[in-house]
Amino acid sequence: MKEFNRTLAGIVAAVSVMTAAASCAAVPKEEPETVPQQTEPAAAAPVEDVTEPEDTGLGIDGTILTWLGDFDLNPTDGGAKSVAISMFEDMYGAAVNCIQVDAENKYTRLSEMILSGEEVDIFPYDSAALPDGVARDQFEPLDPYFDIMGVNEGLWDDMQPAIDALTYNGSHYVMPYRITDPIILTYSRKTVNENGLSDPYTLYQNGEWDWDSFENMIAQFTGSAPEGTYRYGINGWFGHAILASAGSRVVNSDGSGLVNNINDPAIEQAENFMGRLAANGYYDRRDRYSFPTDGNTLFYAMGEWALGASNAKNPDADLMVVPFPKSPDSDKTYYACDYSAMMLVKNSSHPEAAAALMRCERLAASQPEYVAAAREKAVTPVTSGTGEVRSVVTEEQYDAIRSYIRDCTPWFDYGSGMGERMYGEGNYNFSTRGVMNNLSEAMLKGEIWDWYSLRDQMSPIIDSEIARIANGGQPVAEPEPEQPEEDAEEQPEENYDEDAQF
Structure with a gap:
């Protein structure tokens, strides 16, 4: 040795x-x-x-x-x-x-x-x-x-x-052994300054970065769009980040088994928050793999991997990053991420x-x-064979993300590890997605507008999958419906008059 x-x-x-x-x-x-x-x-x-x-x-x-x-x-x-x-x-x-x-x-x-x-x-x-x-x-x-x-x-x-x-x-x-790929919000400080908005990074440092300040900022930005221009508040992948920021879990543990926690008011608040973003037209549903270059989107949500290309495509935008804002009812900033482990x-x-x-x-x-x-x-720029910058992350951005990972609270939901019915994408639509992905996408995409309807459709699936996990990962047979007992004596046949008035 x-x-x-x-x-x-x-x-x-x-x-x-x-x-x-x-x-x-x-x-x-x-x-x-x-x-x-x-x-x-x-x-x-x-x-x-x-x-x-x-x-x-x-x-x-x-x-x-x-x-x-x-x-x-x-x-x-x-x-x-x-x-x-x-x-x-x-x-x-x-x-x-x-x-x-x-x-x-x-x-x-x-x-x-x-x-x-x-x-x-x-x-x-x-x-x-x-x-x-x-x-x-x-x-x-x-x-x-x-x-x-x-x-x-x-x-x-x-x-x-x-x-x-x-x-x-x-x-x-x-x-x-390592936390990876936190979902972060990228924004342009140039755009923020030009529109008289508060800097999200400063709000975060002051403990004021929550859903309310985020939503108010978006309303101000979209509401002041020049004539003939449509502005969006946010683009990207962030449904799981909203669930995480609520500080609760859809499927929890009581120390001896899993528990369906979908009725937690914090989950309801997160879902209604998604619904407002969609209903007010703040969410741009188009697939983008870097921060938009047109200046008409305030925030871009994605994992850290997209930051380098975003900087390269927006060299004059002065991009900065912040964690997803916390719930106003939470005393911590929770973030969605992945984990490196064996x-x-x-x-x-x-x-x-x-x-x-x-x-x-x-x-x-x-x-x-x-x-x-x-x-x-x-922080070393990645360049093409011709010297074109393909990806670059600034020291300020890199250090900020490390501080978020260190100072905020990572989130994990057992529901994300319970198989296809809970976390599958299916055919990328409401009827085939797993529960966790429907909870992260259905309200945002306007596939369903009522939280109680969404909850009531998802809750029985959660119960079924919790039972499967408790059964060693094997499906549990659904109980046969009870048949009504027949009366011992035959009842006389009722007369039915088609012309009777009721």
């Missing part, structure tokens, strides 16, 4: 070389997925004075972990290893064998491998893992391995809000080695040297 600090210095040097090379080769993402994915890692607050003992006592030297996923952890085509994989190999003398499968087939393949007893240890976290994958008995809790992961020595302390949000039935199946597969032969790799991932996400390298890469 090599001494930790020497390994750290060597890997940081390699990261610097990788950063310089990546700035010439990276291409910004052009289209969002169903849930946008982040292109640059989000760095957590640094953890100081973390050292690795020369002899870990784990006995995992020479261990080869088996990873099953839709991407390869090891470099391909001569690429450089990730910081975490380099640490894992250098500090523990272990390695990872990757089995790559298509995203749509990975859970099926995982089930096959578990049932057949094939070697598989770790699996990428995504929304389907919790609670659906856990209910299907595909994953193990990580609590017994907290010492190895460094949880008890403070390595994960600044991730505690996310860890708490993802706790399931008192256990920790998901330990996010799942420990059921019956893994090497749980200690898996925990050691997760420790390396957390170190790579939190150590000051790696945080600085990630920042340098993120």
